[in-house]
Amino acid sequence: MAIMGVESVIFGVDDVDKCSRFWRDFGLVDLGSDERTGTFEVSSGSQVVVMRDDDPRLPPRSIEGNGIRLTVWGVDTAANLESLVRGLETVVEVIRDDQGAAFFKAPDGQHVGLRVWQKRAVVSVADPVNTPGSIKRLNQTRQWRRRAIPKTINHVVFFSPDYVGSYEFYRDHLGFRYSDHSKGVGIFARADGTYEHHSIFWVNSDLPFAPDGHGFMHIAFGLDDIDEVMIGANIMEKRGWRNTSVNSSGGISRHRLSSAIYYYVDNPNGGEAEYHADTDYLDDNWVPRAWSFKFAALMWAARIPPMFAGDDIPWEVDFDADERSFEAFRKGRSNPHQAELDQMTNDDEHAI
Structure with missing residues (x-):
């Protein structure tokens, strides 16, 4: 075990005040903000840092507009961090700071950091779920939530000119x-x-x-359940934050791949911010799968985009422990799904 997840993300933005207000409304804890920077935290201790896009502390720009300029991964021990750095130094330039953190630029353009980090335990109380044939919540109501409280940064998403190569790095x-x-x-x-x-x-x-080359798409925050997702969505809409992105699927939806319930909000910090709940959890016994993207994207949606609404969605899933499916999609080769992918446009009726 080494990398415990996202320790922090640093956004470069054009309006720190507006972007900081977004994170407060979204449910993050404000650790301090001013006209040039803001720092926000979730329950696990992961942080979101907002900085003016011309701040000299930011790494060189690799994306257009607002977005994540640096992703820092938390490493469990100093020994594991040093082991990772020794391997990285064989392929990329690594820069160290006074506290021992390591920084480098990945081949696909991402600026990445590694820092020793003790992730905080998160306390969640899940409501039992009733079904007609299985009563788990007897003489007991569900929790009456007042707002969304993000517990974790679950994932970050980037565009890559060679997504297979990015994963392999x-x-x-x-x-x-x-x-x-x-x-x-x-x-x-x-x-x-x-x-x-x-x-x-x-x-x-x-x-x-997608943009040409490297780009930022979205960041996802873990919540407890569908109620918390929708309460958060209602609050964000009430406060003027819109849900119009290419990923929106018309509102709250559930992926088939990963099983997660999700809701995207247009993010002034760049890309989208995602409320995320009831995802699959995996360990090293998991066997990866290769999916048709149409089948993988949605189990259901508030408003199904037309390209996912037909009766021709292929139930095409293969176990892929040997990564054989990558061969057809390596950079420079013809994509066998290109005709279907070309149906996508950059409006809110087509989501992945």
């Missing part, structure tokens, strides 16, 4: 585990010290709505 040099492959769209992987279905997702930047 993290596999070979950071110990990430392959979770699932949405064929033609992207690869999901988890850090070796986590159980969430994925800690990072690389999306194919050849998709019609």
Whole structure:
């Protein structure tokens, strides 16, 4: 075990005040903010840092506009951090700071950090779920929640010009585990010290709505249940934060791949912010799968995008422990799903 998940993300933004207000409304704890920077925290101790995009402390720009400029992964011990650094130094330049943290630029353009981090335990009280044939909550109501309280940063998502190569770098040099492959769209992987279905997702930047090359797509925060997701969504809408992104699926939805309930909000910090609940949890006994992207994307949605609404969605899932499915999608080769992918446009009726 080494990487425990996202320790912090640093956003470079054009309006610190507006972007800080977004995180307060979203449910993060404000640890202090001013006109140039803001720091916010979730229950696990992971932090979101907002900085002016011209702040000299930020790494060089690798994306256009607002977005994550640096992702810092938390490592459980100093010894494990040093082991990771020794391997990384064989392939990339690594810079150290006075506290021993390590920073480098991944081949796909991401600026990445490693820091020793003690992740805090998260306390959640789940409501038992009743079904007609199985009563688990007798003479007891569900919790009456007042707002969403994000507990974890579950994952970050980036566009990559070579999403297979991006995954392989993290596999070979950071110990990430392959979770699932949405064929033609992207690869999901988890850090070796986590159980969430994925800690990072690389999306194919050849998709019609994607930027050229490296880019930031969204960041997801773990909540307890569907009630918390929808209460958070209601609050964000009431406070003027919109849900119009290409990932929105018309509102609250559930992925088939990962099983997660999700709701995206347009994020002034860049990309989208996601409320995320009831995801699959995995360990090293998990066998990865390769999915048709149409089948993987949605189990249900508040408003099903037209490309997922037909009767021709293929129930196409293969076990893929040997990563054989990657061969058809390596950079420079013809994508066998390109005709379907070309149906996507950058409006809110087409989601992945």
